[in-house]
Amino acid sequence: MHLLRTCAALALYGQCAFAGREVVKRNDTESFATDLLHESLEWLDRYYDNERGYLFSLDAAALTHETRASVWYAAGLLARNDADDVEQAVRIVNNVIGGQFKTESEQWFGDYQIYPEEPTVGTEQYPPVIYNSWDPNWRGFIGTTFVVMLEEFPHLIPQDVQSYMLESLYNTTIGDSYRVGGVDDDNLYPAYSNPSIMRAFVSGWVGRRLSDSNMTTAGEAYAKEIIDLFTRDNTLSEFNSGTYAGVSLFALTLWAKYMDEDSLMGQYGGDMIRHTWTSLGELYNANLKNVAGPWDRSYGFDMNKYLSILALQMWTLVGKENAPVNSKPYAMGHKNDFAISPLIAILAPFHNTLVPNTTLSSLLAFPSTHKVTTSAFSPPYDTYPRNITAWLSPNLTIGAESFAENVIGGPAKNPSSFNPAVAQWARQDGSVGWLSLYAQVQELDVTVGEGMLELTYPKGNSSSGFSFLVGTNGWSGKRDVRGWDDVEGVKVNVSGTVDANYTVSFNGMRGGAGETINDFEFWNFTYGMPEGSREIPRVRLDFELA
Known part of the structure; x- marks a missing residue:
């Protein structure tokens, strides 16, 4: 090792x-x-501001600075080790630790500023709002980066700075122990994979490095909860996220x-x-x-x-x-x-x-046409594991998951990022067309097969609807979409208990029926149920490459 x-x-x-x-x-x-x-x-x-020893905001926000990206950059400077890279990396580390929150009674103790120009978190003018004025996950992002720097480049970091980093890591580990899912608006459960894995690691690593058995034991105990969820079907609870x-x-x-x-x-x-x-x-x-x-x-x-x-x-x-x-x-x-x-x-x-x-x-x-079945589990939001099925062919993929949850929008409670049913296809210009179901319900049953996707709302009613977000056409495709015939690269046949009539609206950067989602423009194809229908809401989409 x-x-x-x-x-x-x-x-x-x-x-x-x-x-x-x-x-x-x-x-x-x-x-x-x-x-x-x-x-x-x-x-x-x-983006580096040599005068301040921080990166400017990557969003170019009026020359304010950014903490997390600065630390990532500092790690890269140590790896490159050219000219004054090491000197600047040390400056960044000292600056970031200097801005660490140090009041033990505060929920954000041991966390780091989102940006150094921000007001004091917890004041009347700048109240503490989790994931806004302060982000508890930054303990994990910055803490793990400090560990990488100490493990990979100790010969480049002065001893006093290493001690300063270890003190910071000790504080961030204590602060992270304040996090309990469901308490004080915190959502850190073992199923929240990315920060939970970082939390377990930093606690275990710092405990061993500083001979603190309580931290070591806490890290191992939390790791076991993560591992138990994973080994159920060898999947991350936070399943299949590109980020x-x-x-x-x-x-x-x-x-x-x-x-x-x-x-x-x-x-x-x-x-x-x-x-x-x-x-x-x-x-x-x-x-x-x-x-x-x-x-x-x-x-x-x-x-x-x-x-x-x-x-x-x-x-x-x-x-x-x-x-x-x-x-x-x-x-x-x-x-x-x-x-x-x-x-x-x-x-x-x-x-x-x-x-x-x-x-x-x-x-x-791409190997050959095949089907994938697996599952993932995110308690306390899932009442049973989400059952996942995907069908992949050379130029068309379809994937969806059945679930029963106590929230809308997946465990992140965010319909803009939760995509429970997705299709993608190749277009003649080499670009990719896509379709995603916008999450509006707590329960969904799915069937995925060769060229088909069937979705059912088991607890739906006549007021239920299915909204499919469909990507805009390629560079040379139609700019205006009024129906499925205008969607480039694929033919879609829709059937089921839904009303055959549907609406199409546009969400764009500069106008339309609504705003973009994650910077993507799209056409919204929405199907409702026939008035007074007593049938279970169900829609089937059959895809054929055009």
């Missing part, structure tokens, strides 16, 4: 090998991970790489990575460069158009050209996640040894 840690930074520059397998290189001289590291740092360099599966894989890499065999995290981390990539590989369509739905939490409907952390990991595995990443990643939707690239690149030489060969193959070439 310690040999692997030592080699990690060297492997980025093609100077080390792991378990007999050399780091994937491009043109036999430079690895894909190195490509990702340098391209992301060159972009982040443009958060990427974060979970990052955090599981920390389990596998930095935790010893006396830790449950060290024992299970590698297998959990393998199983997660196996599932993603089965659901990936290399022709469309997309992971088939359903998606528990998505920040877009086409991975070719929004920047996903999972795509960054694919970049390190098969190269940028073969990954769902635009030639200009910073022009994609949700571009700010490009800032996590240095961490993905630093860990890639180790992480990529855990990716199954079958998955690697599927990232490069």
Whole structure:
């Protein structure tokens, strides 16, 4: 394990090998991970404010600054180690820790500022609103980054700064222990995969590093709850998210790489990575460069158009050209996640040894038409595990999940990110068409088969409706869509108990019936039930490539 840690930074520059397998290189001289590291740092360099020792906001918000991206950038600077990179990384770390919340009685103790110019959280003028004025998940994001820096680059960080970082990590671990799902508006349950995996790791790592048995025990206990949920069907509770599966894989890499065999995290981390990539590989369509739905939490409907952390990991595995990443990643939707690239690149030489060969193959070439069935479980929101089915063919994929939940919009309670039924298809210009069911109910039964999708609301009634968000046509396609015949690349036949008449409206950046979702414009096809109907709401869509 310690040999692997030592080699990690060297492997980025093609100077080390792991378990007999050399780091994937491009043109036999430079690895894909190195490509990702340098391209992301060159972009982040443009945002660095040398006067303040922070990154400017990646949203260019009137020259304010941003804390989390600054820390990710600092890790990248240590990996690059060119000119004054180390000096600037140390400045950033000191600045960020200086702004850490230090009042133990406050719910946000041990957390970090979202941006240094913000007012004091908890004042009358700036009240504490979780996930707004303060974000508890930033303890995990920044804490894990500090651990990576201490593990990979201790020879570059002055001893007094290392001590300062360990003090900060101790405080952030204490603060994270305040989090209890369902209390004080917090939603951290073991099923909230990405922050829960980070929480368990930081607690276990800090406990061991500082000989605090309570922290060590707490981390292991929380890890066991996460593992028990995962091993039920070898799936993340936060299933199939282009963004958060990427974060979970990052955090599981920390389990596998930095935790010893006396830790449950060290024992299970590698297998959990393998199983997660196996599932993603089965659901990936290399022709469309997309992971088939359903998606528990998505920040877009086409991975070719929004920047996903999972795509960054694919970049390190098969190269940028073969990954769902635009030639200009910073022009994609949700571009700010490009800032996590240095961490993905630093860990890639180790992480990529855990990716199954079958998955690697599927990232490069679609194998053949196949069906995938699995499940995922997110208590306390699910009354039973969500049952997932996907059908994948070379140019058309359909995926959906049956569920019964006590919320609308999935465990994140967000209909804009919860996509319980999805279809995607190839269009003649090489772009991807897509359709997603907008979540409006707590229960859904689905049937997915060859070219078909059937959806039923078991507790629906005559007031129920099905809203399908359909992506706009390609560059040369029709700008105006009045019905299914105007949708490019696919023919859709709709049947069921719904009224055959439907409405079509547009949600756009500059107008229409409503706003975009995750920066994507779309046409909203809505089906209602016949007036006075007593039938169970059911709709079937049959797809045929045009």
